[in-house]
Amino acid sequence: MARRRHTEEHENHERWLVSYADFITLLFAFFVVMYSISSINEGKYKVLSQALVGVFNDPQRSLKPIPIGDERPLTVKPSEPLVSDSEQTDAGIASAADDPLKSIADQVRDGFGDLIKSNQLTVRGNELWIEIELKSGLLFGSGDAIPSDKAFSIIEKVANIIKPFGNPIHVEGFTDDQPIRTAQYPTNWELSSARASSIVRMLAMEGINPGRMASVGYGEFQPIDTNTTAEGRAHNRRVVLVISRNLDVRRSITGAGSANVTPDAALRRAGTQTAPQPVTQSVGASGVNSPSPSL
Numbered sequence: 217m218a219r220r221r222h223t224e225e226h227e228n229h230e231r232w233l234v235s236y237a238d239f240i241t242l243l244f245a246f247f248v249v250m251y252s253i254s255s256i257n258e259g260k261y262k263v264l265s266q267a268l269v270g271v272f273n274d275p276q277r278s279l280k281p282i283p284i285g286d287e288r289p290l291t292v293k294p295s296e297p298l299v300s301d302s303e304q305t306d307a308g309i310a311s312a313a314d315d316p317l318k319s320i321a322d323q324v325r326d327g328f329g330d331l332i333k334s335n336q337l338t339v340r341g342n343e344l345w346i347e348i349e350l351k352s353g354l355l356f357g358s359g360d361a362i363p364s365d366k367a368f369s370i371i372e373k374v375a376n377i378i379k380p381f382g383n384p385i386h387v388e389g390f391t392d393d394q395p396i397r398t399a400q401y402p403t404n405w406e407l408s409s410a411r412a413s414s415i416v417r418m419l420a421m422e423g424i425n426p427g428r429m430a431s432v433g434y435g436e437f438q439p440i441d442t443n444t445t446a447e448g449r450a451h452n453r454r455v456v457l458v459i460s461r462n463l464d465v466r467r468s469i470t471g472a473g474s475a476n477v478t479p480d481a482a483l484r485r486a487g488t489q490t491a492p493q494p495v496t497q498s499v500g501a502s503g504v505n506s507p508s509p510s511l
Contacts, residue, residue: 316381317459317461320346320381320383320459321346324337324374335351336354337350345459345469346458347457347458348456349455350455353453354366355370355455356411361410362414363414371419372422378424379424385419385457386430387416387419387430387431389409389431389432390408391435392453394449407433408433408434409432412431412432412433416431440452440454
């Protein structure tokens, strides 16, 4: 019986192209990932860098106890009333030479003359509080709350001016009415709050007592200009640092926003006391810091 001849299969000499194509695809994906990792956001890098420097240069921070309940100020030294019961005080920043609000306002005007001339920064106020208004485009990118490089230098200068004083501070964030729907900021509420919180965090990193500060976001609902034009929307996108006479004044302002509050009789009476002087913290024998005043 004749044997069947075994037919050899034809060998495909181009099979290596499949493996080569897979290798090239993986190599391309690898370089894309490496490139994306190497792209550094300068704002995020500076926030992380300054946070790490603060941690390693402040050994007492870990000794500060976590407060439970309301902290009461150790001392509150009242000053002479700034207004009389006749309610005849004119609006405007007080003219007393030793008034901290006037001193802060004057220093800001002297230090930011170029930004004031270009309408990027505005200083205004009265006998109870002052407002330092900054355009959002000066501090943040569009639709973002990560501070720009320029924001760090501006906030550093502002912090050096207000650091010696004990007045309460709150930061207000505002947006225009253009909707935003991202995973991080579903609405303008979140965006305005995040921007205000970023400024508060930067002030704290520059040495401002966090107990003095608060942040609030008003979203698109307190415009100071029309939202029907690009110029009007740019005016509405702003961050306002409000330095108050004392804590009672700050509480009254944050309820409605600085743009909607006027120094009426009740508010003037609340502002007849200056802010408590900053209390120097010291480490006692037990290794626990003494509480700071709640401002």
